[in-house]
Every structure is written in structure tokens, then in C-alpha cells.
Amino acid sequence: MSKNYDVIIAGCGAAGLYGAVNLPADLKVLVLAKRDLTLCNSALAQGGIAGVYKSPEDSPEYHKEDTFIAGGFENDPDSTEVLVTEAAQDIDRIIQLGVEFDKKPDGDYHRTLEGGHGKHRIFHHKDATGYEIETKLLAYVQTLPNVEIWENALMCDCQKVGDGFSFLVLKDDEYITCNSHKAIFATGGIGRVYEFTTNSAIATGDGITKAYEMGAKIKHLSYIQFHPTAFNNRKTRECFLISEAVRGEGAYLLNCKKERFMQNYDRRLELAPRDVVSHSIIFEAKKTGSDEFYIDISHKDPEFVKNRFPMIYKNLLEAGYDMTKEPVPIFPCHHYLMGGINVDTFARTNIDGLYACGECSHTGVHGNNRLASNSLLEALVFSRRAAQDIAEKIDRNKELKSFDYKIDENAEHIPSGLRREIRSIMQKAYFVLPDIGSLQDSLTRVAHIREMLVKGNFKIDRDYIEAKSLATVAYIVLTEAVEIAFESVPLDYVDYEHGF
Numbered sequence: 001m002s003k004n005y006d007v008i009i010a011g012c013g014a015a016g017l018y019g020a021v022n023l024p025a026d027l028k029v030l031v032l033a034k035r036d037l038t039l040c041n042s043a044l045a046q047g048g049i050a051g052v053y054k055s056p057e058d059s060p061e062y063h064k065e066d067t068f069i070a071g072g073f074e075n076d077p078d079s080t081e082v083l084v085t086e087a088a089q090d091i092d093r094i095i096q097l098g099v100e101f102d103k104k105p106d107g108d109y110h111r112t113l114e115g116g117h118g119k120h121r122i123f124h125h126k127d128a129t130g131y132e133i134e135t136k137l138l139a140y141v142q143t144l145p146n147v148e149i150w151e152n153a154l155m156c157d158c159q160k161v162g163d164g165f166s167f168l169v170l171k172d173d174e175y176i177t178c179n180s181h182k183a184i185f186a187t188g189g190i191g192r193v194y195e196f197t198t199n200s201a202i203a204t205g206d207g208i209t210k211a212y213e214m215g216a217k218i219k220h221l222s223y224i225q226f227h228p229t230a231f232n233n234r235k236t237r238e239c240f241l242i243s244e245a246v247r248g249e250g251a252y253l254l255n256c257k258k259e260r261f262m263q264n265y266d267r268r269l270e271l272a273p274r275d276v277v278s279h280s281i282i283f284e285a286k287k288t289g290s291d292e293f294y295i296d297i298s299h300k301d302p303e304f305v306k307n308r309f310p311m312i313y314k315n316l317l318e319a320g321y322d323m324t325k326e327p328v329p330i331f332p333c334h335h336y337l338m339g340g341i342n343v344d345t346f347a348r349t350n351i352d353g354l355y356a357c358g359e360c361s362h363t364g365v366h367g368n369n370r371l372a373s374n375s376l377l378e379a380l381v382f383s384r385r386a387a388q389d390i391a392e393k394i395d396r397n398k399e400l401k402s403f404d405y406k407i408d409e410n411a412e413h414i415p416s417g418l419r420r421e422i423r424s425i426m427q428k429a430y431f432v433l434p435d436i437g438s439l440q441d442s443l444t445r446v447a448h449i450r451e452m453l454v455k456g457n458f459k460i461d462r463d464y465i466e467a468k469s470l471a472t473v474a475y476i477v478l479t480e481a482v483e484i485a486f487e488s489v490p491l492d493y494v495d496y497e498h499g500f
Contacts, residue, residue, distance in 0.1 A: 002166075004180070005029060005180045006180060007023060007029045007180055007390060008030045008180040009031045010032045011032070011034075012038075012040060013358060015383040016383070018379065018383045018384060021144075022384045023387045023390060027390075033150060037151050038135060040134065041130075041189055044130055044198065046129065046311070047244045047372055048129040049124075049129060049373055050114075050371065051087030053092065055121060061084075064084045066118050067366075068080065070371035071369055075365055080364070080365045082345050082382075083374070086381050087377055097140050101123040111123060112245050114372035114373055115270070127311045152171060155206060158183065160214060162399065163398045165180050166178070167179070168403070180400070181394050181396060182394055185210070186357045189203045189360065190470075193470045193473055194333075196427065197239070198335045204465075204470055204473075208341055211349065211360075217349070219362045221339040222480035223339045223367075223369075224334065224337055224430070225335050225338060226278045227244075227274055227334075228253075228278040228281055228330070229246070229253075229295050231328065241335070243312060246312065249300065249305075251296060252299075253270050254327055255284050255288055256288050256290035274372065279433070291331060292329065295327065298324060298326055300324075336370055338368065338370055340356065341361050341362060343357075347383065355389070355390070357382050358378070412459060413458065414459075418467045422449065423470075426442075426477070426478075443475070446474045450474075454468065
């Protein structure tokens, strides 16, 4: 028995939810949440959302300029223009939907500064902006009678069938086939392909993998951002984000001698873009022979720090550090993906009827390095535009067909240790500064792991889907890295077919 919908959205983060918000009320919509409803990268976003909104001293042109500079001028001009000029309407809309941003005593919105920005244009809710946006969007979508949200619903497969799409969903240990006229992938990033990441547990690249298997164009997957200030607990190897906004409020970066060092690398000091700061830390580590680094905001008023960064303060205190009194150990960590499923300015892929929004997509707005707090904005702007395009083009009279999925109940579980091995490979071969000497061997091994998973007969469950996704995104990333490093793919490299 299959279920039919007008639109199926894979992903329950800001992009997926805002897409549902903007779809016409007469469309039947299904939103798939891979695990818990708020377990996503959107909910973890600390710093804020960048945008020019009721800001007389700022302009979209300034915002675009900062975005281009941070992105190494590899940004797509048309998409970036859309991003900065349409920011105001989406910031205004989410405020109408109940999102609360911090305000100054005079009632105006408090806009903070972050690395790479020339103006104070970051709207924030303390240091938990993403969670505020995610929960308010979720609460609103849950009131919409035309939208169903399935929790713990894993997208196992998606096939283009006729003019529509047929999904295989594993929900509560039951396989369900769902069909739709249009599909939106809003499945987030690929952070779990690394040993150390700020990403949520669901960020395994499932949407990117499935789009790739369907024949969608994937672009610049090797454009990975490593955040320079992740908490680095040497005892527990715990890793979590310390927001860009901490540096925006005046924090210093210190080396192993507890000395500032950014003046040796960039005139913008601690407020240089993320890639610059991450590279500077690696260079300084080689210079000093130590990977001990710190972020220090203890020179600021303690009450200001506690009120401005309550979540970060609490998390660090639980880990044994008081950020109001002492430097906190940090080191670069995987954080964000600039590449993904290639889309146009309406989030359309090269597969008719398939859209991609949020971190899993490549709109081109980020270039080779995302400007801080542009991610939530991108999720909103392009998911709204996807919804608008769907509203104009959907033909609900076309017949929906199901794909005949075959489930082998006797198939074996995947071998243990594959995901751990992939993460180890990626952490060594492609972290901040790629290890050129290991790229080819790493690519060969990842390609063989992926071939085994694609061609083998394994039980289709969460372990299998995530392992195959991690192998696939690692395969694409390392392929691009080898091409960049050596200008051509090695002759002994085999391009295994995309599908099952």
C-alpha cells in the first residue's frame, strides 16, 4: 500500500520547514524527519542570520561585497544577488511567524558583528538563533492541516517514476512507499564523514547521495569549511562549536604561549573569514610545534558574556572551563559544506521536479568559503523560491506511480567498522590543508568501500544507508581533491556506477 502526496520534503530543518510554510495550502505535503524533529544542523546554529533589514547604515550591496570577499570571488553572482536582496522579506516573515531576535534597550534589533562582515548585520537570539528559528517554524508547520510530519522516518531510496517520485521510507521499522509530483531534498550536510564535526548526528549526506545516484549534478563537494574555534577537550576529545560571534564581541585567539598571533597572518585579526583563521591556526601550529590554541574573552564584562552567550557559557562550564575567567582550548573542526546538489536560483536541480535547499544544495552563494551566518539565510531564501516555483508548475492531474521496491528480509547487516574507517580516512586526508601524499590511496580505499556497499546485498536499514552515504560523499570529495591536486584522475581509478 502506497501513500500519495503532492510534495514530499526530505528534511525537517529550517530549509525543509520553510519550504512547507511557503507551499500553497491546497497541496498535500509530507515532511520526513530522519530522527527527532529538532535534530538537525539548523537547530545547532549559534551565531545568527545575516541580512539587511531596516538597517539605514547597511545595504544589500555591502552584504554582497562581504560575501564575495569571504567566498574568494567564486560566488555565483545571480544567486548571491538573490540572497542579499531578498533577505529582508524572509527575516520579516519569520519574525511574523514568532521568531524573536534580541533587541537593544531602545527597542531596535541588536545586530552583532562576525568574521568577514564589514557591518553589524547579524540578527540573533542569544547564542541559540538556529534553535529559535527551527522551533518556531516547526510549531507553525504543525498547525498546517495540509502538512504531515513523520518523525524517525529515514529516506532509504527515491526513484524518478514517470512525471513524479517514489520514496522508500523506513519508519518505526516499517517500510512505506510514498509517491509525489514534486520532491524537495533538504537533508543537511555531511559532517559525520569526519571524526570531529560540529554537525548533528543526522548529517551523513543522505540527500546528496540519493541525488547523485539519480543522476543529479553534484558540484564543489570538496568546498568544505572548517570552523576555527571548536572547543577542544583533550581529555574527552569532546568537540562543539564556539560561535563566530564570540570573536565578533571581542575575543582574542591565543597560541600555546597564550599570545595573540593573528596579526602575523591577516590585518583583520580575529575577524578574518573562517578559512583564513583556520589556515592561520595550522600555520601557527607548524611554527610553534604545538597544536594548543585558545579563545579568550575573559577581558570582557562577565555579566555581558553570560547574558550574550548563555548556552556556550553553560556548555563550557560543564566541561570545566569558565569563559569569563580563563582562555578556552580550541582547534579547527569540520563545520559546513559549501558544495552539494547543484541548483539554480529557484533551487531546481537538473532532474525535472527535484529541488534541493539548505546545506545539501549548491546555490553558489558561498563561493569557496561561507561568510558567517549566511547559511540560515540561504536556507530560507531558496526554499521559499522552490515553493513558489512548485506552486506555479505542479500538475496534480498527472498520475502518480510507485516504484516496485524489493526488500530482502534475509540480507546481512553491513560489516562493522566501515563508517569509523571512512571518518579516519577523511580526517587524515582532507582536513584544512589536504594531505596530498595520501589522497590517491584514500580515494582508492573509499571507492572500494562504496563499491562493496552499492553492489552487495545488505539489509536496508539506518546503518546501511548512512554508511553508503558517507562512502559516497567521501568518494566525491576525494575525487575532486585528487583532480585539483593532480589535475587529472589517476589511470587506475575506477568510476563505479551510481545506483544500487
